[in-house]
Amino acid sequence: MDALDIVMNKDKAVPYYQPIISADKQEIEGYRVSGKVKGEGEKWIDLHPFFADNSIPDDYRQEIDDHIKQVAVSKYLHENRSELLFFSLNPNLVVPENIEQFIDRLSVFKSQGLPFEKMVIELKEHQFEGDVSNLKHFVQYIQSLQVKVALDDVGTSSTQLDEIALLQPDIIKVDLHAIGNSPFPSVLTEVLHSLSSLSRKIGASLLFQNIQEFTHLNYAWRHGARYYQGSYLSKESLTFLDKKSFTQALNKDFHRFLSFEKKKIKSQIALTDTLTKRLKNYLNNNKDFSDIDQVTKEIASVLSDYSFRVYICNEEGIQQSGNALKDEKGVWQYRVEERYRNWSWRPYFLENIVRLQYEQKGMLSDLYTDIHREERIRTYSYPLNDQLYVFADIPYSYLYEKDFLL
Structure with a gap:
């Protein structure tokens, strides 16, 4: 589907939810919200390329993003959920010119019943094209409202440790997608050890995403991940799940690790x-x-x-x-x-x-x-x-x- 078709048929764009599971309680702590649109033959198409395409007008992308978030929030509130909701954000569309408009959109969700402290904004610092000091001010601003910030794709991106320390996110998301099967490269192991040490020093939690197999989960566990996300645990779906859906399986895996x-x-x-x-x-x-x-x-x-x-x-x-x-x-x-x-x-x-x-x-x-x-x-x-x-x-x-x- 081209961009205009998506915008003209935004009612066909829906949120998908992937569970984020805590290591301490082995319960679903939150959901990452992503967008898909129903194409020809009832096939669901991932909207990530749509949002990442800078040739598509910003207002098109913003309209679909707002729609997906609103549907997700409405479903969340209707079902009386209590987990965190992780929303992806392209910081280039917001910082520095459109910060107030972004806060206004979050405030609408708050007025509907979703507290700021239940929102997590994911952003890819390494994709930000502006001055990192502006991004730092934005992060501090939304954190002052009790909105949490997660840096995405850390570990396999060009993100520098000093920039992570400067931004001081609440959550550091480490992407295991590019690592492949065990054994893991020793150099990457040292990088992730440094990330683990840094996260403790700045008070951030580690979240390992794209956990696709048992060895990935073990790797995340050994490197101090507080949260887990990936298809090994659960794929994206149209529904929320019981908080304890994975407790028994995780306890079994943790026993093997120990x-x-x-x-x-x-x-x-x-x-x-x-x-x-x-x-x-x-x-x-x-x-x-x-x-x-x-x-x-x-x-x-x-x-x-x-x-x-x-x-x-x-x-x-x-x-x-x-x-x-x-x-x-x-x-x-x-x-x-x-x-x-x-x-x-x-x-x-x-x-x-x-x-x-x-x-x-x-x-x-x-x-x-x-x-x-x-x-x-x-x-x-x-x-x-x-x-x-x-x-x-x-x-x-x-x-x-x-x-x-x-």
Whole structure:
């Protein structure tokens, strides 16, 4: 259908509702409202291309958007619903010239019985063509009315973390559509970890959308999503659903996630205990660290079936030894030129050193990408005394062969 046909037959345009489900209650927390129009052969056509087409006059798009929202609000009020309603907004049509008109339209819904606090406005910051400071003022304005703001398509778009922090949305929507099947790319994993950390710092909730399969839901769960949206849980429909429609299924999935994570934690603790026992046995018979290069070589030998690189640092992160490093044939080599590297710039280094000092036991790091080998590894660390700390890097090949270490 062309744009004029849609406008002339707007009674054929209707809202569709996709549930947004909360992680804490496993209940439907809200609905994302989208538009479809009935075409030839009773086929429903998605209106997203219509709204995204800048060649279509703004007033055409605004008329259909208003119609769909009004039908959705009327149905919501008629059924005495209490969930949030998520409305998509193209900020280029509103900011900065038409803000008051937009607020007037929201106020009409409020006068009909839909509170501002039940409205969530979704916008794609990366598509905004104006000054981001104007968008910031708009976000602050509608938030002051108790309307919530969600940044859409974060994670797979060009949205920068500093711009998210500037806008301070209530909800950050992470789109899993472009990720594909598991395993997920390690770089994207790090980006989403940063998003998760940022959301906590600015007080925003994470919503993972386009969850299309079990692994997507698991991924969202592991990265701290408060809300879930996607066809794995429920497709768009013409009706609202019972709030507890997905409670039982989600509880079952969460149980599987927890069981798996417990096994991972137990495996990591078991590996840490094994490495600690190896080192303690060595240290019981070796108290002299005056020849630190020899100590490093001996520890490398003790941990040879686990590690590919061993080195020793002081509490300020300065490497006191060289690197004991396995070559391609698995033979230990010693690279004295690595001495005096400063590793204190690494994230969490200081925290880990303090923990090693205080707890006086070994630690196993999270998975991370080694900058030299460009592979995912873990690092085991242990306090030799109050001044020296040994670090043993464990290769991906070992972690891959063992259950629950990746």
